[in-house]
Amino acid sequence: MGAVAVAALAIGGPGAEAQTGTPVKVGAMLPITGAGPIGEAAQVGVELAVKEINAAGGIGGRQIQLFMADYQTDATIGVGEAKRLVHQEKVELMVGPTYSQVTLAVLPLLIEAKIPSVNVSGTEKLTPEVAPYSFSMLANAEAQAKKMVNYAQVGLKAKSAAVISDAGAQAKTAVEAIKAELAARNMKLTGVQDFQYGAKDMTPQLLDLKRGNPDAVLLFTSNGDDTGNVLKTLGELGWDVKVSGSYGVALSAPALKIAGKDAFRNTTGLNYNGFSFCQGQPISDRFKDFVTKVRAHKPAAADRLPLNYLSLWYDAVYILKWAVEGTGGKTDGPTVAAFIEQNAGKFNGINSGLAANKQTHFLIGPDALAVVHPDKLGEGGIQQRTGC
Amino acid sequence: MDELVIILVRGVGVGAVFSLVAMSFNVVCNSSGILNFAQGNLLVMGGLCAYLLLPGDPEPIHWLVSLPLSALLVAAFLALQGWITLLPLRSSVEQHSWLITTMAVSVMIGAVILVWQGPFALNVRSPFPNFPLFGTRTPMSYLLAVACAVFWYVVLRWFHSRTQTGLAMSALSQDLDAARAAGIQVRRLQILSFAISGLIVGSSGFVAAPVIKISADSGISYVLNGFIAAVVGGLGNNLGALIGGPLVGVAAMFAAFRFGGQLQNAFSLALLIAVLMLRPQGLFGRMAARRV
Numbered sequence: 103m104g105a106v107a108v109a110a111l112a113i114g115g116p117g118a119e120a121q122t123g124t125p126v127k128v129g130a131m132l133p134i135t136g137a138g139p140i141g142e143a144a145q146v147g148v149e150l151a152v153k154e155i156n157a158a159g160g161i162g163g164r165q166i167q168l169f170m171a172d173y174q175t176d177a178t179i180g181v182g183e184a185k186r187l188v189h190q191e192k193v194e195l196m197v198g199p200t201y202s203q204v205t206l207a208v209l210p211l212l213i214e215a216k217i218p219s220v221n222v223s224g225t226e227k228l229t230p231e232v233a234p235y236s237f238s239m240l241a242n243a244e245a246q247a248k249k250m251v252n253y254a255q256v257g258l259k260a261k262s263a264a265v266i267s268d269a270g271a272q273a274k275t276a277v278e279a280i281k282a283e284l285a286a287r288n289m290k291l292t293g294v295q296d297f298q299y300g301a302k303d304m305t306p307q308l309l310d311l312k313r314g315n316p317d318a319v320l321l322f323t324s325n326g327d328d329t330g331n332v333l334k335t336l337g338e339l340g341w342d343v344k345v346s347g348s349y350g351v352a353l354s355a356p357a358l359k360i361a362g363k364d365a366f367r368n369t370t371g372l373n374y375n376g377f378s379f380c381q382g383q384p385i386s387d388r389f390k391d392f393v394t395k396v397r398a399h400k401p402a403a404a405d406r407l408p409l410n411y412l413s414l415w416y417d418a419v420y421i422l423k424w425a426v427e428g429t430g431g432k433t434d435g436p437t438v439a440a441f442i443e444q445n446a447g448k449f450n451g452i453n454s455g456l457a458a459n460k461q462t463h464f465l466i467g468p469d470a471l472a473v474v475h476p477d478k479l480g481e482g483g484i485q486q487r488t489g490c
Numbered sequence: 491m492d493e494l495v496i497i498l499v500r501g502v503g504v505g506a507v508f509s510l511v512a513m514s515f516n517v518v519c520n521s522s523g524i525l526n527f528a529q530g531n532l533l534v535m536g537g538l539c540a541y542l543l544l545p546g547d548p549e550p551i552h553w554l555v556s557l558p559l560s561a562l563l564v565a566a567f568l569a570l571q572g573w574i575t576l577l578p579l580r581s582s583v584e585q586h587s588w589l590i591t592t593m594a595v596s597v598m599i600g601a602v603i604l605v606w607q608g609p610f611a612l613n614v615r616s617p618f619p620n621f622p623l624f625g626t627r628t629p630m631s632y633l634l635a636v637a638c639a640v641f642w643y644v645v646l647r648w649f650h651s652r653t654q655t656g657l658a659m660s661a662l663s664q665d666l667d668a669a670r671a672a673g674i675q676v677r678r679l680q681i682l683s684f685a686i687s688g689l690i691v692g693s694s695g696f697v698a699a700p701v702i703k704i705s706a707d708s709g710i711s712y713v714l715n716g717f718i719a720a721v722v723g724g725l726g727n728n729l730g731a732l733i734g735g736p737l738v739g740v741a742a743m744f745a746a747f748r749f750g751g752q753l754q755n756a757f758s759l760a761l762l763i764a765v766l767m768l769r770p771q772g773l774f775g776r777m778a779a780r781r782v
Binding site: 135175269294295296297298300301302303304305306307309310313325327330337338339340356359360 | 620625
């Protein structure tokens with residue numbers, strides 16, 4: 103599908119014909135081409151939410167007219183597509199994009215047009231000053247750092263820790279937050295190392311950290327490939343250290359392929375609360391319903407898509423619906439953003455416990471994250487929480 | 491001390507891949523003056539062949555059968571690339587259109603991999619067990635990459651000194667016009683040199699597949715480090731390439747160990763600058779005579 107191939111859908115349900123008024127134009131900026139299962143998951147999440155909302159009567163009685171734009175993971179194409187959605191299609195609400203560099207590139211257009219949006223990007227540059235009408239569904243670096251250090255100290259009883267991360271912008275922020283959190287908890291920092299995205303062999307970095315003899319390693323990665331390569335190298339070096347990892351560490355499918363299940367013996371990661379479970383306890387009905395709905399909507403694709411990621415896009419559409427209805431049908435950026443800032447904690451979606459305010463527009467705070475065993479999978483790929 | 495030996499062994503393994511890219515550079519450069527900047531992505535193409543040809547849990551027999559196939563596929567592709575690259579040129583040195591065409595091929599290979607396989611790295615499992623080293627396990631692919639580099643060095647040395655075609659190819663590197671005047675079929679030999687470089691990167695990408703990054707965006711790193719290895723060793727000199735690659739690999743690994751992972755590439759480039767300042771012709775290169 104090319105950049106210009108756009109789906110303009112008014113997905114009608116049983117109640118569609120009963121609706122009056124003009125439709126709400128919603129833009130969805132998705133990396134459909136070139137991002138593999140992530141792009142497809144984003145598309146399925148948005149389509150499913152729109153289909154359900156329209157079937158249930160739309161947003162405040164107005165059907166959603168969905169305009170999808172494939173930016174192919176490219177910021178330049180993203181800006182062109184955003185211009186089309188804003189100026190030509192005149193969308194009122196936006197979900198996406200998901201790559202930080204694309205999100206930062208299209209934000210000025212959205213701000214100028216006062217369009218409220220929910221993206222799935224993790225860069226710390228997305229402050230309320232930079233993105234006053236935009237919110238993020240991705241767990242931010244600081245929230246992850248706090249959770250990782252807390253687990254190292256409380257769960258692993260570590261008194262010292264070393265840090266290894268990728269060299270990306272989000273990881274840099276996370277490492278600084280980890281350092282601050284370690285200092286606040288009187289834990290000793292024995293070493294810091296980083297690696298380029300996609301590095302295959304982290305031997306020198308891990309040998310360097312091993313010299314510090316830390317009780318635990320704090321691993322911040324942004325994807326499962328890097329996680330797999332770090333854990334594989336750890337195994338090759340025979341270093342049997344406990345690892346407290348980030349959300350990237352919980353993206354276990356590629357990591358398991360690279361490093362194998364045994365590599366996760368001493369490793370935890372972070373996942374959204376809704377995508378974790380306790381052995382012996384029933385899985386939440388909300389999650390089971392969600393899996394059932396995804397399977398009914400895309401039977402062939404449901405089992406190979408990352409459902410936690412898919413849910414972020416699904417919830418993004420529902421957050422905008424909830425906010426527009428909460429403001430009496432207003433779709434302008436300032437009004438919708440103010441509503442989300444004041445009421446984020448009350449949103450009852452697949453991912454709950456959201457926490458935006460005037461200081462941060464990252465909806466996923468530490469309380470929305472769970473420490474999980476990335477290799478212990480349950481129904482629909484959810485992961486077992488630690489300590490249960 | 492153990493740590494340094496581990497870094498040395500793995501650095502030599504990583505560097506052997508750079509050596510192979512450098513030798514591949516040399517083969518084409520010596521016969522045509524062209525630096526094929528697609529070599530990095532062609533190495534990745536060799537890795538892609540391993541990903542596509544080998545089963546998820548391969549046996550050594552699968553590996554042995556697929557290795558020559560991978561080398562031949564990439565060689566065929568490179569022969570075609572060579573023909574297209576050389577098409578607008580009379581003898582390949584008086585124009586610089588190859589700069590654009592080789593880079594364009596590299597970009598196209600990356601784009602095709604991106605659209606076909608997505609942005610994530612593809613992983614290949616080795617059929618051979620890791621070998622022990624000071625209490626650690628080291629991937630056999632590193633040893634195989636070193637063996638591959640030595641193999642191609644010996645083969646190229648024999649080819650260029652003992653076969654008529656190889657000698658004719660060596661003549662091209664000395665004087666294209668004289669070689670043409672002597673009746674050597676220059677264009678045919680140049681395309682053959684592209685194919686031979688394809689055999690080298692196709693086989694090395696396949697052999698090193700478990701330890702290299704196989705993705706749409708990884709070619710640039712291999713072409714850069716391969717080029718550094720070629721220049722450090724002396725452009726056009728295969729012994730220099732054989733030595734230069736491990737130098738770059740060990741230096742990069744040591745830089746990560748001592749100063750942090752982000753400085754790996756910077757350290758390699760610093761090594762390049764240092765060699766160019768102290769010995770512009772590279773460690774094993776010869777100063778070219780200049781007409782005054």
